[in-house]
Amino acid sequence: MSNNINLNIDGIDVTVEKGTSILYAAKKVNVRIPTLCHHEDLCVAGNCRVCVVEQEGKKSLTASCATPAENGMVINTSTPKVRKARKDIMALLISEHNTQCTTCYRSTNCELQDLAAEYNIDSEIYMSVLKENYEIDNSSWSIEKDDSKCIRCQRCVRTCADIQGVNALAVTERGSEMRISTFMHMGMNEIVCTNCGQCITHCPTGALTERRYYNDIWDAIDDPKKHVVVNTAPSVRVALGEMLGFEVGTRVTGKMVTALRKMGFDAVLDTDFTADLTIIEEGTELLTRLKKALVDKEEVALPLITSCSPGWVKFIEHMYPNHLAHLSSCKSPQQMFGSLVKTYYADKKGINPKDIVCVAGMPCAAKKYEANRPEMRDSGFQDIDAGLTTRELGHMIKQTGLNFMELEDNDFDKIMGESSGAGVIFGATGGVMEAALRTTHVLVTGRPVPFEKLNITPVRGMESIKEATIKFENCLPEYSFLEGVEAKVAIAHGLTNARKIMDDIVAGKSPYLFIEVMACPGGCIGGGGQPIPTNDEIRKKRIAAIYAEDSGKSIRMSHENPEIIQIYKDFLDKPLSEKSHNLLHTKYRKRKRY
Numbered sequence: 284m285s286n287n288i289n290l291n292i293d294g295i296d297v298t299v300e301k302g303t304s305i306l307y308a309a310k311k312v313n314v315r316i317p318t319l320c321h322h323e324d325l326c327v328a329g330n331c332r333v334c335v336v337e338q339e340g341k342k343s344l345t346a347s348c349a350t351p352a353e354n355g356m357v358i359n360t361s362t363p364k365v366r367k368a369r370k371d372i373m374a375l376l377i378s379e380h381n382t383q384c385t386t387c388y389r390s391t392n393c394e395l396q397d398l399a400a401e402y403n404i405d406s407e408i409y410m411s412v413l414k415e416n417y418e419i420d421n422s423s424w425s426i427e428k429d430d431s432k433c434i435r436c437q438r439c440v441r442t443c444a445d446i447q448g449v450n451a452l453a454v455t456e457r458g459s460e461m462r463i464s465t466f467m468h469m470g471m472n473e474i475v476c477t478n479c480g481q482c483i484t485h486c487p488t489g490a491l492t493e494r495r496y497y498n499d500i501w502d503a504i505d506d507p508k509k510h511v512v513v514n515t516a517p518s519v520r521v522a523l524g525e526m527l528g529f530e531v532g533t534r535v536t537g538k539m540v541t542a543l544r545k546m547g548f549d550a551v552l553d554t555d556f557t558a559d560l561t562i563i564e565e566g567t568e569l570l571t572r573l574k575k576a577l578v579d580k581e582e583v584a585l586p587l588i589t590s591c592s593p594g595w596v597k598f599i600e601h602m603y604p605n606h607l608a609h610l611s612s613c614k615s616p617q618q619m620f621g622s623l624v625k626t627y628y629a630d631k632k633g634i635n636p637k638d639i640v641c642v643a644g645m646p647c648a649a650k651k652y653e654a655n656r657p658e659m660r661d662s663g664f665q666d667i668d669a670g671l672t673t674r675e676l677g678h679m680i681k682q683t684g685l686n687f688m689e690l691e692d693n694d695f696d697k698i699m700g701e702s703s704g705a706g707v708i709f710g711a712t713g714g715v716m717e718a719a720l721r722t723t724h725v726l727v728t729g730r731p732v733p734f735e736k737l738n739i740t741p742v743r744g745m746e747s748i749k750e751a752t753i754k755f756e757n758c759l760p761e762y763s764f765l766e767g768v769e770a771k772v773a774i775a776h777g778l779t780n781a782r783k784i785m786d787d788i789v790a791g792k793s794p795y796l797f798i799e800v801m802a803c804p805g806g807c808i809g810g811g812g813q814p815i816p817t818n819d820e821i822r823k824k825r826i827a828a829i830y831a832e833d834s835g836k837s838i839r840m841s842h843e844n845p846e847i848i849q850i851y852k853d854f855l856d857k858p859l860s861e862k863s864h865n866l867l868h869t870k871y872r873k874r875k876r877y
Contacts, residue, residue, distance in 0.1 A: 287300065288353060290353065292358045306348045309360060317401070320436035324819070327348055334346055335368050337365050347360075376395065380431070395487055423470070423494060424652040425648040426476070434490070442482050443481070446778070447779060453466075481803060493674070503642075510549045512624055515543075519676065520535055524687075526678075538688075538690040542687055551700075552620075553695045553702050554644075555702030555706030557620040558591075564859065566722050569719070588797075593649040600871055600873065603785045612869060622666045624699070625664050627853075632698070643670045645670050701845065703843060704838065705721055712799075713749060716772055725842065728759060743830075745819065749774040752770065755767070772797045773799070776806050805819075809822045809825075
């Protein structure tokens with residue numbers, strides 16, 4: 284029996300696999316059907332009805348996103364009946380929507396606004412029934428929720444449930460009182476929320492946005508008494524261009540540095556520097572735990588799990604609080620950077636740390652929350668003063684009037700501005716693991732990993748959970764206890780996959796020694812602070828750009844970064860030293876699950 288379906292869409296014969304929706308059948312022949320509740324990442328909902336089409340032989344219109352194609356179907360996507368229905372649906376949505384389009388943060392990047400313009404919706408077709416006195420919930424450090432702009436498409440609900448498995452948002456009430464809300468309608472700061480921001484990147488309007496801080500940063504830049512430092516994560520440089528005229532997957536590292544310098548930042552530094560530092564500290568932590576387990580026969584928490592994703596850290600604090608010992612004690616590269624800027628960098632530059640404002644340009648909404656965690660003040664000050672998303676950085680660059688596409692390329696400033704290719708690949712799922720294996724294999728054996736050009740391909744890709752095994756052979760004398768050990772590692776991205784990893788650990792059947800977890804699909808390149816839209820195709824292009832940047836680096840292993848060598852010589856002494864422990868490591872807290 285054939286699995287192919289034959290149908291006709293707008294006079295074009297189409298053959299698709301059985302189970303393909305009318306919407307995707309139309310895409311195959313370049314027929315565009317508008318959608319709002321639909322998103323490539325999410326399960327089918329079919330609740331907005333903007334995607335209706337006319338099927339010959341049926342009186343009622345058909346929701347193309349939720350209807351499988353069938354043999355012999357004849358579909359028309361732009362009849363008068365369809366166009367009128369779509370216009371009415373859009374007008375009804377607009378009647379319940381706060382149309383602050385000229386001042387909305389999502390203006391010109393809003394799916395509702397685009398369709399309203401496309402269908403020429405007159406705001407007076409239907410009387411506005413928008414309820415008065417909507418309050419914007421900005422209680423969270425990371426996420427701002429404005430119900431007056433919500434169209435109840437439920438994309439955020441499905442994202443939080445299906446991709447992240449957190450269920451912080453849900454459909455509440457019925458009929459005209461229906462809304463997207465939290466448990467007991469509590470503020471976003473009071474619920475079990477990981478601050479990952481995936482709800483933001485999947486929201487079609489301005490109902491969910493990051494909490495924005497760039498006005499505070501402008502004030503700091505304009506204050507002559509302040510020395511304002513910015514550091515940018517690896518995935519920012521492969522996504523920022525999307526907001527400023529470049530194709531998806533274009534690396535804009537040099538132009539980004541130039542733009543930030545022209546904006547008035549006193550120093551433009553690289554978070555990849557502390558990504559390299561994370562590898563040294565975390566790799567040493569792993570080897571120390573293995574020695575305790577294999578030689579000293581002590582009970583230690585294995586597998587060791589990475590801690591550089593703040594959304595993942597908050598997830599395990601809530602969902603698996605009794606297993607926090609598995610987390611690496613390392614701070615994230617962002618937080619390591621902040622503590623060193625206000626100690627090591629301040630000393631090198633002869634600047635009073637109280638006059639330094641440390642800004643982090645990140646692909647992540649959860650980094651805003653992380654910067655404000657009370658334990659992140661080991662420098663004697665708040666280590667990171669503000670976290671900005673890639674989107675916020677893009678808006679700030681636009682505000683300056685710079686022609687970003689025509690800017691010359693420049694390098695990061697010195698002192699915490701040099702990095703290896705291993706630091707760059709932190710931005711992609713599997714990148715932290717690959718960076719760690721590159722260095723750890725050298726530390727243990729004295730030789731590079733046995734992969735062509737250091738490319739550890741088994742840990743790359745978009746599979747939900749990836750596995751790899753590295754066998755240690757001919758080890759150096761100090762690591763003879765690892766001779767013949769086959770180190771099995773795993774990589775998970777997206778918190779539903781993290782849950783699978785953790786459930787195995789809880790059950791005592793995890794086969795791994797080391798695990799990388801990133802909260803967001805694709806890793807940081809798909810973070811909640813990245814340009815919108817984000818989907819699998821876009822994630823893959825950003826990942827390709829990350830690996831291209833790595834391949835072009837002259838130094839591709841963290842321990843070979845000369846600035847890393849220098850900071851241990853001048854300041855930190857050695858990995859896991861007392862000073863590095865105080866500045867670069869932290870503890871995590873148990874949190875309530877409900």
